[in-house]
Amino acid sequence: MTDFQITHKVGKARRGKLNTKNGIINTPAFMPVGTAATVKAVFTKDLYETNSEIILGNTYHLMLRPGSQQIKDFGGLHKFMNWNKPILTDSGGYQVYSLSNLRKLSEEGVEFSSHIDGAKVFVSPEKSIEIQTDLNSDIVMAFDECTPYPAEYDEAKQSMELSMRWASRCKTYFKDHNTNKLFGIVQGSTYEDLRHESASLLSDIGFDGYAVGGLAVGETQTQMFDVLDYTVSKLPIEKPHYLMGVGKPDDIIGSVARGIDMFDCVLPTRNGRNGQAFTKLGPINIRNAKYKSMDESIDPESNNPICRDYSAGYIHHLFNAKEMLGGMLLSLHNIYFYQELMSNIRTAIENDEFEKFRADFLSKYLD
Numbered sequence: 001m002t003d004f005q006i007t008h009k010v011g012k013a014r015r016g017k018l019n020t021k022n023g024i025i026n027t028p029a030f031m032p033v034g035t036a037a038t039v040k041a042v043f044t045k046d047l048y049e050t051n052s053e054i055i056l057g058n059t060y061h062l063m064l065r066p067g068s069q070q071i072k073d074f075g076g077l078h079k080f081m082n083w084n085k086p087i088l089t090d091s092g093g094y095q096v097y098s099l100s101n102l103r104k105l106s107e108e109g110v111e112f113s114s115h116i117d118g119a120k121v122f123v124s125p126e127k128s129i130e131i132q133t134d135l136n137s138d139i140v141m142a143f144d145e146c147t148p149y150p151a152e153y154d155e156a157k158q159s160m161e162l163s164m165r166w167a168s169r170c171k172t173y174f175k176d177h178n179t180n181k182l183f184g185i186v187q188g189s190t191y192e193d194l195r196h197e198s199a200s201l202l203s204d205i206g207f208d209g210y211a212v213g214g215l216a217v218g219e220t221q222t223q224m225f226d227v228l229d230y231t232v233s234k235l236p237i238e239k240p241h242y243l244m245g246v247g248k249p250d251d252i253i254g255s256v257a258r259g260i261d262m263f264d265c266v267l268p269t270r271n272g273r274n275g276q277a278f279t280k281l282g283p284i285n286i287r288n289a290k291y292k293s294m295d296e297s298i299d300p301e302s303n304n305p306i307c308r309d310y311s312a313g314y315i316h317h318l319f320n321a322k323e324m325l326g327g328m329l330l331s332l333h334n335i336y337f338y339q340e341l342m343s344n345i346r347t348a349i350e351n352d353e354f355e356k357f358r359a360d361f362l363s364k365y366l367d
Contacts, residue, residue, distance in 0.1 A: 089135055269331040281364055298312045
């Protein structure tokens with residue numbers, strides 16, 4: 001079997017299978033975010049039950065604590081966190097963006113001030129790949145700079161070109177040290193010609209998959225979809241396409257329609273810990289008084305274990321009492337919701353009914 005197979009298509013939407021050393025990922029796929037070797041507030045055994053097939057780990061945070069060498073000594077990230085399915089690690093490049101006030105950027109790489117103790121840390125493209133190799137993730141991301149939004153054209157161009165030079169260095173180092181998969185990342189902000197140039201340069205270098213980065217950083221959904229419309233068509237069609245850091249359910253459905261195969265986002269667990277539950281009728285805030293006496297599930301159209309076993313009134317009570325179980329239950333519920341959404345998307349594509357599913361889902365969710 002080839003590494004990536006596209007089994008069905010409806011328009012630009014694709015149903016596929018990505019083969020990795022730790023298992024097959026059915027696409028379109030959603031990756032819960034496990035920043036520090038844990039998907040926040042969720043037991044690993046419960047994560048399996050949600051039908052999650054791949055999770056994301058964060059290179060920057062794991063490099064600082066506990067350190068990639070320690071994780072390597074434990075036998076790699078899978079063994080360290082008791083997760084035997086695929087793992088994708090981001091490169092640390094997003095921290096180049098999010099910690100911009102604590103960094104020094106150069107051709108060679110980035111010097112950070114650690115958010116933990118202020119210590120100076122230097123990460124180059126080669127160092128990022130070295131750390132991810134220690135972690136032994138199934139999918140390694142090239143080191144890039146996430147261009148801020150908004151960005152002037154010249155700023156976006158310089159940032160993109162630096163990321164492309166770093167991508168080439170990542171590929172050179174990777175092929176001598178790692179036998180897993182390496183994905184490149186398209187940059188270029190909201191400028192069509194820069195996105196096209198970035199996609200072309202990455203295609204020439206050659207990667208196992210291609211991510212669209214530099215989105216979900218402040219632009220509107222319409223702007224994001226515009227970027228995908230003119231970017232995804234320039235990526236190698238036979239490789240998986242990954243939209244980084246996205247997103248809300250309607251973002252995901254719209255992006256699948258534009259040829260995206262993989263997603264990650266902190267929203268299911270972050271929002272869950274803060275009292276928001278995703279439902280088929282749109283997100284709800286469980287802290288609202290109307291849920292206090294509700295002896296029904298938070299999503300009557302769902303049969304996941306949280307909806308089956310706990311009432312909205314009980315979860316409302318947990319948040320009102322500041323009990324940590326409330327955040328745990330909603331985090332798990334939201335992951336179930338996302339994985340059910342992805343399963344339904346895949347089935348709709350298989351049955352040539354994606355456009356109908358898309359319209360039906362959005363009519364309820366956005367109403």
